Amino acid sequence: MELTHAGEPTLIMAVEDGTQVGQVRRVAKQVAEQIGFDEADAGRVALVATELAGNVLRHAQGGEIHVAIVPGHGAMGVSVTAVDRGRGFDMTTCLPDGYSTAGSRGEGLGAIRRQSQVMDAYADHRGSVVLARMYPRGVTHADIRFGVTQQGLADEPACGDGWALAFAGDATCVALVDGLGHGHAAHVAAAACVGAYVEAPDGDPVDLMGRLGTAMAPTRGGAVVLARHAGDALRYCGIGNISGSLHDRDGSRGLASHPGIVGTAARRVQAFDFKATAGKVLLMHSDGLQSRWSLRDYPGLVTRHPAVIAALLYRDFNRGRDDVTVLAITLEDRA
Incomplete structure (x- = not known):
């Protein structure tokens, strides 16, 4: 698909x-x-x-x-x-x-x-x-096990976060961007990132990060994370203060991002590779969500639909003073 x-x-x-x-x-x-x-x-x-x-x-x-x-x-x-x-x-x-x-x-x-x-x-x-x-009547097996809850800062006319999802061949590709600050200028930065990403999302995250940096250069820039899951492996690349983590019944592990701002002076980009990730839930969120939360505090939540997970974390950990995006997706082997 x-x-x-x-x-x-x-x-x-x-x-x-x-x-x-x-x-x-x-x-x-x-x-x-x-x-x-x-x-x-x-x-x-x-x-x-x-x-x-x-x-x-x-x-x-x-x-x-x-x-x-x-x-x-x-x-x-x-x-x-x-x-x-x-x-x-x-x-x-x-x-x-x-x-x-x-x-x-x-x-x-x-x-x-x-x-x-x-x-x-x-x-x-x-x-x-x-x-x-x-979904329309007669459509079966349409649902993708992912969910996003996103809201801009109160009273701002536009949200400074952005996200995109793509399926290409056997790969599932996800991007999340947090434009620097909030308001119109942050929205412009996020829109530039998402627009460039959806033109060709199925690439190596390191190469994609360079292309997104070029697209965001005329803007104030922002934090970006890219994830590409194919087969049973996840490749993850992040710059800036967007948090990522993998979860299953046995626990969780954090995913590292490098400091910096995408769209400013180019820096060396590194991706991290993880095996045996099929069936795990990938969670990513902008810094509008508090970082001190654990799915272990909600017994059984990791098995629920990812959209339920995203909405619950938004409910309980939204800081309320910045744009916020919570994205959750179950990684599946589509080979």
């Missing part, structure tokens, strides 16, 4: 009272229509968004709904994620129709599961994250 996708910031909407549920529904439906969903499929997205927003209000007294366009195998999809800090729930208990903890008809999660090609969740005493992904 050949696929190249330049990402966009997540649409994040607060749900604190009943009047905001309608806004969530309208935005989710508009996003579905934007990528070509017909009336019936856009209606499914609107229904799921409504149910998730209503659940956040009923069971957690408020939270957020995240809406994003996601690339899939042969089709584009819409991801809708409910994020809250309520008391959590037991997924297996709450999924069957008729079960309710809030005096409702107990059809919410069951309806979401029926209308979505993908549904997953994580819940504990700190709150819940519920993910639903929808």
Whole structure:
């Protein structure tokens, strides 16, 4: 499969009272229509968004709904994620129709599961994250096990982070950029990086880093990490303060980046190679996310859909004073 996708910031909407549920529904439906969903499929997205927003209000007294366009195998999809800090729930208990903890008809999660090609969740005493992904009717096996939560600094008109995902042959290629600072100038730097990357993403990360540096030279520059996974091996190359790590049931390991700013004076670039990485979760995030977190503090989270992982880390570790991007992807042997 050949696929190249330049990402966009997540649409994040607060749900604190009943009047905001309608806004969530309208935005989710508009996003579905934007990528070509017909009336019936856009209606499914609107229904799921409504149910998730209503659940956040009923069971957690408020939270957020995240809406994003996601690339899939042969089709584009819409991801809708409910994020809250309520008391959590037991997924297996709450999924069957008729079960309710809030005096409702107990059809919410069951309806979401029926209308979505993908549904997953994580819940504990700190709150819940519920993910639903929808693709056009009849499309099966479209979902890519990745997720991104991205938001610009409050009150800034543009996000200074950027990301891209590509599949070329048997390789999975990922890029994450954090433009220096924030605001318009940071956005220009990030856009220059992503634009150059998607022109030819399937190259050696060291060579790609040089090309991205040239593209970012007229801008203020920024931090960049590139990852290329093929077969069972990962090649990782980073410059600047973007964090990367690999995770599985047995633990995690950090991935090193070199100090510097891409787009300034050229410096020697080095990549790091890792074997036996298929099945592991690659996590990368800009410095808008705190660095002191561990998936071990969330038992079982590493096995959930990567989009659930990204949204949960955003919920619990967003600094709130910079652009923030959290990207998680399960590395698969596509040979």
